[in-house]
Amino acid sequence: MGSALRTETPGVSSWETHRVPVVSVLSLKGGVGKTTVTLGLAGAAAAQKLRCVVVDLDPQANATTVLAPDGVQFTANDILTGDRPVAIGDALAVSGWGEPVRVLAGEPALERRNHPPDGHPGRHHVRAALAGLRDADLVLIDCPPSLAELTRNALAASDTALIVTEATAFALAGAQQALDAVDAVRSAHNLRLRPAGIVVNRFRVGAAEHRFRLDELIAAYRDLVIDPVLPERSAVTRAQGAGVPIQRWPSPGAREVSRVFAGYLTLLTTARTGAGPFSKGASR
Numbered sequence: 067m068g069s070a071l072r073t074e075t076p077g078v079s080s081w082e083t084h085r086v087p088v089v090s091v092l093s094l095k096g097g098v099g100k101t102t103v104t105l106g107l108a109g110a111a112a113a114q115k116l117r118c119v120v121v122d123l124d125p126q127a128n129a130t131t132v133l134a135p136d137g138v139q140f141t142a143n144d145i146l147t148g149d150r151p152v153a154i155g156d157a158l159a160v161s162g163w164g165e166p167v168r169v170l171a172g173e174p175a176l177e178r179r180n181h182p183p184d185g186h187p188g189r190h191h192v193r194a195a196l197a198g199l200r201d202a203d204l205v206l207i208d209c210p211p212s213l214a215e216l217t218r219n220a221l222a223a224s225d226t227a228l229i230v231t232e233a234t235a236f237a238l239a240g241a242q243q244a245l246d247a248v249d250a251v252r253s254a255h256n257l258r259l260r261p262a263g264i265v266v267n268r269f270r271v272g273a274a275e276h277r278f279r280l281d282e283l284i285a286a287y288r289d290l291v292i293d294p295v296l297p298e299r300s301a302v303t304r305a306q307g308a309g310v311p312i313q314r315w316p317s318p319g320a321r322e323v324s325r326v327f328a329g330y331l332t333l334l335t336t337a338r339t340g341a342g343p344f345s346k347g348a349s350r
């Protein structure tokens with residue numbers, strides 16, 4: 067299993083062609099839905115019996131809290147310690163969602179790694195750690211709410227970057243800054259990296275402002291804005307509060323959101339590396 071998800075990139079050395087696909091989920095700020103998208107994709111992967119690893123690089127560790135991994139011995143902070151690297155296999159813990167979803171836990175100590183005093187000495191630590199991962203089909207990195215060092219470390223380790231935004235006044239500027247960060251890391255550290263697209267989250271169909279801002283995003287980034295948008299549904303918060311995947315939450319809203327995540331997973335796992343945007347982009 068899993069071979070269908072392998073990425074092949076011309077010009078990448080052979081040991082790297084068998085890497086597990088890595089997706090960073092990022093945004094300029096907090097509260098827009100990075101963790102929600104990460105968890106939704108992890109649940110979608112598990113529902114398809116794919117082996118998924120969630121790397122929680124957010125010092126707030128919300129994904130870790132919801133996934134409730136069992137017997138955590140090491141965290142992402144240990145992976146970012148260059149002098150005493152921990153093997154990825156030893157650092158992963160099985161989540162409360164079951165065997166297919168494993169977690170590299172986050173913890174508050176990650177915060178000081180976001181602004182290292184001596185520049186960015188460890189930008190390749192996550193990449194180096196994940197290069198040792200074999201028994202997984204997909205890695206999802208939940209980034210902290212900034213584009214600082216931790217997010218750059220995630221991007222240096224990723225094949226694709228999924229940008230999350232809400233349809234608000236600052237969406238356009240925020241998406242542009244996230245795309246600029248992806249560009250900067252690509253040219254400096256990781257030529258494989260591509261933007262996977264922009265998820266517009268917490269969308270309310272009846273809200274004129276949301277429609278206006280979505281149209282603005284489509285006008286600016288047409289091919290990158292992922293269709294469909296992710297609707298606002300109370301089931302999202304409820305399932306997270308209960309620590310279960312949205313795919314197992316029994317409500318119409320949860321089923322609707324789960325269908326959207328299944329579509330996102332398909333887009334992510336079928337997009338050819340290097341092919342650029344994968345959005346259908348047209349009707350909403």
Ligand SMILES: Nc1ncnc2c1ncn2[C@@H]1O[C@H](COP(=O)(O)OP(=O)(O)O)[C@@H](O)[C@H]1O
Pocket residue numbers: 093095096097098099100101102103128211267268269296297298299300301302303306
């Ligand atoms: N589509 C949605 N519908 C309803 N609530 C949502 C949705 N997306 C996110 N939320 C809620 O908004 C809050 C912030 O989302 P979160 O994913 O934690 O953002 P981030 O990781 O970017 O900080 C959480 O309480 C989450 O449950």
Ligand SMILES: [Mg+2]
Pocket residue numbers: 097100101102124128129208209
């Ligand atoms: Mg979060």
